[in-house]
Every structure is written in structure tokens, then in C-alpha cells.
Amino acid sequence: MSNDDKHRARIFLHRGQLPQAKAAYEQAVSDDRLAQDHRALSDSLGNLGNVCALSGDLDRAEACYREVLAIQRIERNQQAIAHTLVNLGNLHIGAGHQDKAHPYYLEALDLLRTLHDDRALGILYNNLALQEAREGQWEQAVTSFKQALDHHRVVGNEEGLAVTYSQLGKCFLDQGDLTGAERCLNNASEHYIKLGNEPAEAAVLRLLATLYDTRQDRVSARRCLERVVALDLRYRLPELHADSASLEKLKQSS
Numbered sequence: 001m002s003n004d005d006k007h008r009a010r011i012f013l014h015r016g017q018l019p020q021a022k023a024a025y026e027q028a029v030s031d032d033r034l035a036q037d038h039r040a041l042s043d044s045l046g047n048l049g050n051v052c053a054l055s056g057d058l059d060r061a062e063a064c065y066r067e068v069l070a071i072q073r074i075e076r077n078q079q080a081i082a083h084t085l086v087n088l089g090n091l092h093i094g095a096g097h098q099d100k101a102h103p104y105y106l107e108a109l110d111l112l113r114t115l116h117d118d119r120a121l122g123i124l125y126n127n128l129a130l131q132e133a134r135e136g137q138w139e140q141a142v143t144s145f146k147q148a149l150d151h152h153r154v155v156g157n158e159e160g161l162a163v164t165y166s167q168l169g170k171c172f173l174d175q176g177d178l179t180g181a182e183r184c185l186n187n188a189s190e191h192y193i194k195l196g197n198e199p200a201e202a203a204v205l206r207l208l209a210t211l212y213d214t215r216q217d218r219v220s221a222r223r224c225l226e227r228v229v230a231l232d233l234r235y236r237l238p239e240l241h242a243d244s245a246s247l248e249k250l251k252q253s254s
Contacts, residue, residue: 002031002040006047013051022051042071042080049087058095062088082111086124098131105131122151122160126167133171141171162191166204173211181211202231206243213250222250 009024025048032041049064065088072080089104105128112121129144145168152160169184185208192201205224212221225247232240 002028002035002037002044005031006044009047009051018051018055022048022055025051038071038075042068042075045071046084046087053087053091053094058091061091065091078111079115079117082108082115082117082120085111086120086127090127093127093131098135101131118151118154119157119160122148122155122157122164124148125151126160126164129164129171130167133167133174138171138175142168145171158191158195162188162195162197162200165191166200166207169204170207173207178211178215182208185211198231199235199237202228202235202237202239205231206239209246218250218253222247225250 005024005028009021009028012018012021012024025044028044029041029048032044045064045068049061049068052058052061052064065084069081069084069088072084085104085108089101089108092098092101092104105124108124109121109128112124125144125148129141129148132138132141132144145164148164149161149168151157152164165184165188169181169188172178172181172184185204188204189201189208192198192204205228209221209224209228212218212224225243228243229240229247231237232243
């Protein structure tokens with residue numbers, strides 16, 4: 001029965017039907033408890049925690065992840081422990097409790113370094129950098145972003161490189177380091193072009209347009225915004241009105 005419930009839950013989740021997915025995973029958890037199948041229970045609880053997190057039920061999600069962590073510690077599954085710790089850290093970040101997230105992230109870092117899990121380390125360093133940037137710890141944030149980039153390169157994670165370059169670029173832009181920001185944002189744009197992710201490319205070009213406008217390089221700013229507006233129209237992006245207004249204002253000032 002548990003496997004049937006999990007299969008139904010995956011279908012509901014794929015359709016975006018979170019209440020139905022939650023109910024199916026709850027039934028799977030009950031079945032796994034009755035069967036005393038700890039490994040299956042850990043899997044069901046983890047998925048239930050994910051659905052609860054997506055639904056905004058953060059307290060229930062945390063309870064699920066904590067129970068998963070207890071099972072994983074008994075089984076000494078270091079890889080699984082690290083990923084659950086990251087989930088708990090992400091959960092607290094989502095709830096605005098950065099101070100509670102940090103210990104989970106640091107413990108996960110220790111485990112992932114030992115496991116040489118470069119893909120997970122890249123994502124985790126990026127999460128840490130975002131947290132540090134939010135707290136105004138600019139120097140540490142830049143260091144963490146660069147560590148994330150190093151790990152993304154090891155595994156060839158193009159999406160990770162694009163996202164991290166974009167966020168590091170914004171970090172430099174927020175600090176007023178236009179040279180560092182330009183370099184990172186151009187790198188992000190190139191990676192998104194390679195990935196064929198044009199809406200993400202548009203988000204990077206908006207930042208570049210702001211950068212060039214700040215530098216009073218109106219030609220480059222206009223070129224970026226013209227590309228952005230074209231992408232807005234192609235993908236019906238919600239920023240079309242604001243981007244068009246910014247482009248028109250730029251044309252008038254030129």
C-alpha cells in the first residue's frame with residue numbers, strides 16, 4: 001500500500017495538487033510506521049516534509065525533517081544526513097530565521113567536504129552566501145559565492161554557475177563595485193545563453209542595464225533594455241510594462 005500511496009503522491013505533486021499529495025504521503029507514512037520499515041519511513045517523511053514546505057506549513061515540515069534526521073543518524077547515512085541538514089537550513093531561511101539556519105548549514109558543510117560532494121557543496125555555499133549578503137557580511141558573502149563557483153566548475157554545473165555569477169554580480173552591484181558586477185553579470189548572461197534560458201538572461205540584463213545607467217553608459221544600457229523588452233514580449237514576462245517605461249525614459253534622456 002505504501003508504494004501505491006507514494007506513486008499517487010508523485011502524480012499529485014507533478015500536477016501541483018499539493019493537498020492531495022500531502023494526504024497521500026501522510027498515508028504512506030502511516031503504512032511505513034505499521035510495517036516498521038525505517039528506510040521507507042525516512043523516505044516518506046522526507047517527501048511529506050518537502051510538500052509541507054511547499055505548502056507553507058513550515059512547522060510540520062520541520063517536524064518531518066527532524067524525524068528523518070533521527071532515523072538517518074541511527075543508520076549513519078552521512079550523505080542523507082547532510083542533505084536533510086540542508087533542508088532544515090533552507091526551511092529556517094524561508095521562515096526568516098537566519099540564525100537558526102546557520103548551524104544546520106555548517107554541520108552539512110563538514111559532512112559534504114568529507115564526502116567530496118561538489119554538486120551539493122556548490123549549492124550550499126551559494127545558500128550561505130545569500131544569507132551572508134542579506135546580513136550585510138559582504139566580504140564573507142563574496143568568499144562563499146567564489147567557493148560555490150569553484151565547486152560548480154568541478155562538476156560542470158552550468159545552471160549553478162549561471163545562478164551564482166548572477167547573484168555574485170548583484171552582490172558587487174549592491175556594494176557599488178561596478179567592475180566586479182559587470183564581469184560576473186556578463187558571465188551569468190553567457191551561461192544562460194548557453195543553457196537557452198532566456199527569461200533568466202533577461203533578469204541579468206536588467207541588472208546590467210542598471211549598472212550601465214549608473215556608469216552613464218547610455219548606449220550599453222539601452223542595448224540591454226532593448227533585448228530585455230524583446231524577451232518580455234516573447235515570453236510574456238510580467239516586467240514588460242516596467243521595462244518598456246525604463247527603455248522609453250532612457251531614450252528620452254539620450
